[in-house]
Amino acid sequence: MRHLLKLVIVVVLLAWVSSPAQTDPPAEVDSVEVAEVTPPGPVTSLSVTDKDNDHGHATVLSWEASVDDSTGLANVISYEIFRWVPFAMDHVDSLRGQLSGLRAEIAAAEDVTDEMETRLDLLEAAFDAAIDNLPQAHGQYPQNGEWRSVGVVASGVTAYGNTGTKEPTSADYIPDYADLYYRVDAVTADPVVRTASEVYGPVQCYGQWFNTDRSPVLVAVLAFGFFTLLFVTLAKKGTDLYVRPLAGIEAVDDAIGRATEMGRPILYVLGLGSAADVATIASFTILGRVAKRVAEYQTALIVPTYEPIVMTVAQEVVKSSYLDAGRPDDFKEDTVFFVTQSQFAYVAAVNGIMLRELPATCIYMGKFFAESLILAETGALAGSIQIAGTDEIAQIPFFIVACDYTLIGEELYAASAYLGREPILLGSLKAQDYAKALVVAFSVIGLIFANLEWTWFVDLFHVAN
């Protein structure tokens, strides 16, 4: 009996030791853990609006955090944003994929067949029709669609921008003027345990016709335009407007005279800017003046260019100057020529011209980059008088060091008015001076106000990107 009792005790102990899992089955563990995660409180006050000051295709969501976000149960780890998407979007996605595949096929094909082109036309037409149908499909909410996740943010965050693209060919396309519906889920560590907010909608996104964030710029442009017109009018009426001498520009005539006396050419470099750069436009004006004087003195002019459009414009400018000087026959089209659009190949070519032709004067006006010092130092080695002007801040010190005269920043733009001495051009120059005075005054006032912690004044000038 005693042995039987011992045996029973050993068997029971062995059974208990060897199979603990049988006492705590995994299924029960899981069910206990799941039962421990309580669904959190939903986000409240969900609000969705069209994104301001954009081209459309974007919305902005904001909400109040769940009561269990870092307080209460504190079990919210993220918020997942859902947008209701009609099944018609799947059709659009399918057509988009087919279209993309067919375009790739056509791009890779040696010979594009008529059949391919017909298929492409049909697919494009079907795709356009599907895109046009999207606003109508969105109007069928809540039928024929489903909720799709558009983004996730961490707990504590209470805003989200659902920014799509305007290109229907992109998978991120969000149609304008379509009824959009959103909801936000408060999500726990177990993604299955979550609480959805109330649905917000319909809301439509659309593009704006005025970017209010840029109002300060508009006010500044209008004020500056007013100043310009005011001083131009005053100048036209005969008001004497003083402009301080610009040594670099005054030296141009002497430099041309020197070239004439030495019988050597003048090299004019327009820089690496395109014809759309304002510095290049200002340089054209100076080139016109230089070319006119060159034509009068019958000196040689060399204008190697970096950009074909700049070359075409510069040829026209020089041609007109020769015409104005009464020497149209002296103009040679090869005076202005294209070299290359490779930065250092251009430098090599211009340096070669400098060392071969030994120009008496080198004029650099426009946009310059790393090549500025190489050009100016080679010009100095060639013994030329050098005049430079650029609005590239980083290159100004190089020109100051290597050239005899340098127009610093805005002086490049003032040069045309200074050379012309025409009232309307001088008027615009005066407007610039007054605008600068205003900028200085506002800077000082802003400095004082900022130190007094009156930020409203500084905020007036804030321009969002």
Next chain:
Amino acid sequence: MKRQFPLFLVFIFGLFMVFQYFVPHETSEWVYEFLLDWILVIGIFALALGIWSLYKVSVDKIKTRKANWGYSYVTLFGLFVMILFGFTSQNGDSWGWYFIFVATVMLTIGMVIQAMVSSGQKGLSLILAGVFLVASVLIGMFDNAWSFHFYTAEGLQNSMFRAFFDHILIPILSTMFSLLAFFIASAAYRAFRARNLLASLLLLAALIVMLRFNPYLSPIFGDYMAKTSNWLMNVPNMAAQRAIVIGIGLGIVATALKVILGIERGYMGKG
């Protein structure tokens, strides 16, 4: 009318460019992108003019035997051979008659140039050009080892194109760029001569900024140099730069306004 119409166009498009900055709407963006595309289109046509200008200047240099005229042949060779490489590519492992084709095309162009620059014997040059042209066309028609690619980017993967670009052009450009180091040294020597008080101040400031990067300075002295250098760069230097930037900004707006309103006409050849 000849003068007024371009001014009218500048006014309309200039004004649109100003307004589009304030109008984020899709329509405005569409027109803006459309106009930017036009810049590309005009640029491509202008590039043809540019290449023609380069060709003309080079041929003229050869014709008049100007100084170093021989290099113009190198320019023209580089221009045409790269165009040719860019539009052709290998089909398999073999190049076939490709290099003979390139040689015949270059000889055709060379003979045409020779006919243009020489005063006599033009006939012989033109006959030879015709012979080389026929040879190149025949090779192009019957050699399947390579082919033309006018619409795809495959030409850019042509190993000859890559070899010329990577192993000739890039090293030459890098060499030109590296010259900058020596020019900076010579320019610094001129700039930092202490001729007067201002030049002496400039020299002192430059020494501080340069010594800041000297690895052999003691930690205490190095730290002092770093702080002084940072102050020089962030306070007086930055203040001067901002003053220039404000001036440049206003200058750009003023010039743009003058161009839009037709006050500034220098770019049209009328000052």
